[in-house]
């Protein structure tokens with residue numbers, strides 16, 4: 001930190017005088033250090049695999065993984081797999097968001113509904129959702145409805161629970177203010193309770209979308225013919241380890257992109273939050 | 276079109292909050308009072324004596340445990356045909372943080388079904404009344420406390436209330452801001468001829484703004500005294516140098532002192 005702030009004339013001369021010094025200083029920045037570490041591991045990986053003559057079935061070279069990844073994209077296969085998986089995740093997630101928010105509102109505003117739903121949620125929420133895959137296949141088959149259901153099941157619980165929490169935490173003064181200004185019960189729900197619960201609902205969305213991703217990929221591995229999970233499983237079956245790694249990279253990037261988008265939405269939601 | 280001049284009475288209004296854990300809290304005990312139309316009535320009392328509760332009951336947002344609120348025609352004394360239009364300015368501002376200043380002010384018009392362009396115009400005029408022109412698109416968090424409460428005032432005024440209920444509107448503000456806003460409020464109320472009920476902690480504020488001052492006891496709140504203020508208007512800082520002012524101040528302080536001590540004692544007990 002300190003050496004980024006040249007306060008004396010001596011340091012000014014030093015930093016402007018030598019571009020090599022500048023470069024070395026940049027290398028010390030935490031972000032750069034992080035990337036250097038990644039590059040170092042990749043290079044070591046490549047070197048060790050080549051030097052030790054490791055069988056690529058166990059550990060392929062990073063450069064070969066990259067080539068495999070590009071090749072899979074070039075045929076269009078990987079891209080259509082990605083689209084199929086994204087469609088399942090976000091299709092199910094959209095269903096969960098709408099039904100989950102509505103159910104949450106209903107529960108938060110009616111003690112009876114809440115009493116009924118609480119028991120079912122208490123029974124289903126702690127259950128690992130992957131264990132429902134066999135039952136859902138028996139009921140729904142392995143097509144689109146099954147994939148949407150498993151994806152929605154992953155996201156709906158955190159969304160319902162956080163919607164209820166958010167609405168119950170609404171400042172009662174705001175509800176009084178709205179009533180004072182003539183709002184009906186309905187208008188209070190849509191214009192006060194719901195907007196004040198949005199940050200909490202979004203926290204549920206964050207949790208929910210993560211579970212949806214896991215469930216969809218797991219379900220694809222079990223029964224899918226297309227989709228990233230199916231591609232991953234097939235590649236493993238025929239010992240195409242380079243392709244296995246390539247799919248893992250796509251899944252990791254998917255995770256990063258989803259997280260980044262959520263961070264942006266968080267910033268946007270926080271703009272009006274009172275300090 | 277002159278609206279009916281409506282006075283209202285509280286008859287033996289009591290309210291007990293039933294607590295989920297612990298003993299129920301008796302906030303108000305047989306409160307009877309009359310609010311005269313086109314006048315400013317101040318309610319002053321120790322903290323926790325039920326002033327906000329009384330205001331909620333008058334507004335109809337909370338049902339009393341016993342007693343009732345009646346709206347009567349000031350001339351004939353008969354029951355009024357309709358409740359007057361009322362609007363509240365809140366102790367804690369209660370602005371919607373996700374709405375801009377303009378959207379906050381037009382909330383009441385929006386739920387009433389007014390078109391977008393019409394309510395934008397009305398909100399702008401209402402904000403101009405409290406000297407907040409040009410702040411329509413700011414969010415409440417971007418404003419100072421004094422500005423936030425002026426938004427609260429504009430949000431109530433835009434409803435063109437016949438009765439304006441003010442719950443310690445300036446309690447959270449610093450002394451200077453408070454003085455300016457008190458003068459602003461006095462002018463607005465005088466000009467519009469609305470009935471105003473002003474809850475306050477401040478004897479000075481009560482004397483400067485009110486025609487009648489109701490002094491409440493410590494919890495459970497009752498009306499200890501009703502005091503008329505006959506000082507000339509407009510009242511300014513100069514008013515505080517009049518003899519009438521200091522004798523009123525002394526009278527109210529004498530009534531309040533014992534009650535405040537009692538209130539402090541109950542608070543200590545509970546803590």
Ligand SMILES: Nc1ncnc2c1ncn2[C@@H]1O[C@H](COP(=O)(O)OP(=O)(O)OP(=O)(O)O)[C@@H](O)[C@H]1O
Pocket residue numbers: 292293294300302321322323324325326327328329366494
């Ligand atoms: N919803 C509630 N449930 C239980 N008790 C309450 C509730 N609201 C207020 N009380 C209690 O009732 C009493 C009167 O409250 P109220 O807010 O009306 O007092 P106040 O005179 O407005 O106080 P302050 O001067 O601090 O604003 C207080 O002791 C308070 O703790």
Ligand SMILES: [Mg+2]
Pocket residue numbers: 326327328366442443
């Ligand atoms: Mg109060």
